[in-house]
Amino acid sequence: MTYETILTETRGKVGLITLNRPKALNALNSRVLAELVAAVTDFGSNADIGAMVVTGSEKAFAAGADIKEMQALSYADAYTQDFFVGWEDFTRTRKPIIAAVAGYALGGGCELAMMCDFIIAADNAKFGQPEITLGVMPGMGGSQRLTRFVGKSKAMDMCLTGRMMDAQEAERSGLVSRVVPASDLVEEAVKAAAKIAEFSLPSVMMTKEAVNRAYETTLGEGLRFERRLFHSLFAFEDQKEGMAAFAEKRKPNFTNR
Ligand SMILES: CC(C)=CC(=O)SCCNC(=O)CCNC(=O)[C@H](O)C(C)(C)COP(=O)(O)OP(=O)(O)OC[C@H]1O[C@@H](n2cnc3c(N)ncnc32)[C@H](O)[C@@H]1OP(=O)(O)O
Numbered sequence: 001m002t003y004e005t006i007l008t009e010t011r012g013k014v015g016l017i018t019l020n021r022p023k024a025l026n027a028l029n030s031r032v033l034a035e036l037v038a039a040v041t042d043f044g045s046n047a048d049i050g051a052m053v054v055t056g057s058e059k060a061f062a063a064g065a066d067i068k069e070m071q072a073l074s075y076a077d078a079y080t081q082d083f084f085v086g087w088e089d090f091t092r093t094r095k096p097i098i099a100a101v102a103g104y105a106l107g108g109g110c111e112l113a114m115m116c117d118f119i120i121a122a123d124n125a126k127f128g129q130p131e132i133t134l135g136v137m138p139g140m141g142g143s144q145r146l147t148r149f150v151g152k153s154k155a156m157d158m159c160l161t162g163r164m165m166d167a168q169e170a171e172r173s174g175l176v177s178r179v180v181p182a183s184d185l186v187e188e189a190v191k192a193a194a195k196i197a198e199f200s201l202p203s204v205m206m207t208k209e210a211v212n213r214a215y216e217t218t219l220g221e222g223l224r225f226e227r228r229l230f231h232s233l234f235a236f237e238d239q240k241e242g243m244a245a246f247a248e249k250r251k252p253n254f255t256n257r
Helices: 030-044 075-079 108-115 130-134 143-148 152-161 166-174 182-198 201-213 219-235 237-247
Strands: 006-011 015-017 050-056 060-062 097-101 104-106 118-124 126-127 165-166 179-182
Touching: 006 030, 006 182, 015 030, 015 182, 030 060, 050 182, 060 097, 060 108, 097 108, 097 182, 104 108, 108 126, 108 143, 118 166, 118 182, 130 152, 143 152, 165 166, 166 179, 179 182, 201 237, 219 237
Parallel strands: 015 050, 050 097, 060 104, 097 118, 104 126, 118 179
Antiparallel strands: 006 015, 126 165
């Protein structure tokens, strides 16, 4: 499929999505949202794809929601359209998505990265929630997701001062899983996604579901949920194959059955 604001390609079993509005530093407007949702839905339903990577350019992952698109929005429009609710569709895919972030990931850009399952940052990455400087506040999940990633104190600091955090601070704070040289970013993220895509898809999807459940439930409920999913994996041929392959000292041949 051809898009106007993103590029898509496959690298083996990995679906790679590149934000492509260079003149606006990949600012996220409604067209980008529609195309991102279409691309993840498309890769999500493609049986040959096991994981995805979303990236931007070396200068900007995304410099935020499109300020020029929002500028004239009225309260009536924002409320009746439930402005930004469409981003929930981006998070519905059950296959893992890695955000590969170089340069600016600000406002909605940081929020988009946090909607992904984990973030690999280039050493030049800069994260921030500068909405306060525009007279507003995070609206695509920043106040909630950033707080869960880095804790209350740093989330308050980021959201109330609008300052940026570099890649090292983001890694120390738990916002990103690892930092790599900018020149290797996409290759490293695709390598990580390809590793995930080698595994049995049902166990990958259930792992994602279980980790995400940790954000929404109590420890007791989460542990029971994890155990039930774990039990259900014994209904799959891939459990027999994975364990037999270990015992027979060979590589498993997963069929996602
Ligand atoms: C409100 C909610 C809920 C969410 C949000 O995300 S609000 C947006 C949050 N983001 C920001 O406030 C960052 C805005 N951008 C900047 O501060 C700067 O662009 C920069 C520091 C990221 C980079 O500065 P630089 O001097 O290198 O580049 P610019 O000349 O400023 O930008 C190039 C080009 O891109 C347009 N741009 C940048 N960010 C956005 C944006 N978020 N929305 C719309 N357009 C954006 C910028 O206007 C310029 O375009 P023109 O040359 O046509 O003016």
